[in-house]
Amino acid sequence: MKIFEKSVVVVLLAVVQFSPVFAQTSGEVKKISDSEHYLEMAVWTKDNKEAFEGVTIAPYEKPNWGYYTQKGDFVYAHVFNWPADGKLIIDREMKVRTAFLNYGEKKLSTKLIYGNLTVALPTEAPNKVATVIKIELTPTEDWANFDRYRKANASLKAPSKNEDRVVFIGNSITDNWTRDHGVFFESNPSYVNRGISGQTSSQMLLRFRPDVIDLKPKVVIISAGTNDIAGNRGVMKVEEIAKNIFSMAELAKQNNIKVILASVLPASSYSWSPSVEPAELIVALNKLIKSYASSNNLIYLDYYTPMVNKNKGLKEEIGRDTVHPNAKGYDIMEPLVQNAISKALKKK
Numbered sequence: 001m002k003i004f005e006k007s008v009v010v011v012l013l014a015v016v017q018f019s020p021v022f023a024q025t026s027g028e029v030k031k032i033s034d035s036e037h038y039l040e041m042a043v044w045t046k047d048n049k050e051a052f053e054g055v056t057i058a059p060y061e062k063p064n065w066g067y068y069t070q071k072g073d074f075v076y077a078h079v080f081n082w083p084a085d086g087k088l089i090i091d092r093e094m095k096v097r098t099a100f101l102n103y104g105e106k107k108l109s110t111k112l113i114y115g116n117l118t119v120a121l122p123t124e125a126p127n128k129v130a131t132v133i134k135i136e137l138t139p140t141e142d143w144a145n146f147d148r149y150r151k152a153n154a155s156l157k158a159p160s161k162n163e164d165r166v167v168f169i170g171n172s173i174t175d176n177w178t179r180d181h182g183v184f185f186e187s188n189p190s191y192v193n194r195g196i197s198g199q200t201s202s203q204m205l206l207r208f209r210p211d212v213i214d215l216k217p218k219v220v221i222i223s224a225g226t227n228d229i230a231g232n233r234g235v236m237k238v239e240e241i242a243k244n245i246f247s248m249a250e251l252a253k254q255n256n257i258k259v260i261l262a263s264v265l266p267a268s269s270y271s272w273s274p275s276v277e278p279a280e281l282i283v284a285l286n287k288l289i290k291s292y293a294s295s296n297n298l299i300y301l302d303y304y305t306p307m308v309n310k311n312k313g314l315k316e317e318i319g320r321d322t323v324h325p326n327a328k329g330y331d332i333m334e335p336l337v338q339n340a341i342s343k344a345l346k347k348k
């Protein structure tokens with residue numbers, strides 16, 4: 001990043017030296033000393049450090065009036081050649097929410113004019129070196145990660161008449177199942193893995209329709225909760241986590257999908273969230289899940305009991321770490337889930 005910043009300063013010095021922005025009103029170019037050059041640039045760089053620190057070159061075509069830098073959801077338009085008509089044409093690929101002059105001091109109107117995405121500027125440039133227009137982009141984060149399985153879902157054929165399709169929705173424990181013990185899914189081609197590492201119950205709930213309902217399974221296994229307890233997307237109460245899981249179950253039932261609610265696997269700690277002590281929270285969440293399953297005639301899949309150690313953590317010999325099962329762990333889980341699927345398919 002330092003190399004980038006130095007390069008920008010060198011470019012700016014060159015532009016300042018040869019740019020007509022230093023011309024007098026008569027049109028004559030004012031000759032200034034090297035020390036004045038550096039002083040102008042020092043002041044300008046200090047005033048515009050937001051547009052330089054921690055930025056990258058924005059992925060847009062270089063305009064004829066200057067260039068862009070970007071930091072997160074903000075693009076900085078460095079305008080050296082101020083448009084005489086006050087219309088700054090920017091890249092149409094930009095999804096603009098708001099444009100600002102002076103880093104938020106004044107909002108600028110942005111419109112599509114004759115096919116050009118145009119920012120309305122004051123008649124005169126506020127700064128004789130260059131003026132930075134701060135452009136806030138519309139956030140494009142795929143929070144629930146719909147894109148992960150979009151292509152796979154589109155290419156998955158509808159289940160055949162007699163097919164007992166089963167969808168597994170979950171977090172990394174489900175996601176890694178294919179990687180660490182893929183023979184299970186290879187041996188059961190009607191089983192569809194829709195796990196996403198790191199996901200919380202809120203994210204799964206959002207993608208439940210495209211990744212479960214639209215695939216038209218007969219059964220769904222819902223495995224969620226440990227990342228909520230870890231605080232992956234912020235702090236959530238155990239009761240709130242449970243409600244997300246119950247909402248998924250209710251969506252499935254409304255669409256004639258048999259529901260299996262899996263317990264959260266035991267965990268004594270999270271390497272990525274060391275301040276959290278999950279053991280008792282997992283016990284509490286599992287009690288809520290089991291109770292809901294019993295009250296609503298659903299199947300509760302108890303992974304927890306055969307995998308827990310005396311300290312309410314994952315047994316060392318069946319875990320890659322304190323959270324994720326290894327191949328031996330999946331060896332324990334597979335007959336349990338197979339038995340639960342058989343029961344679900346027999347339910348009326």
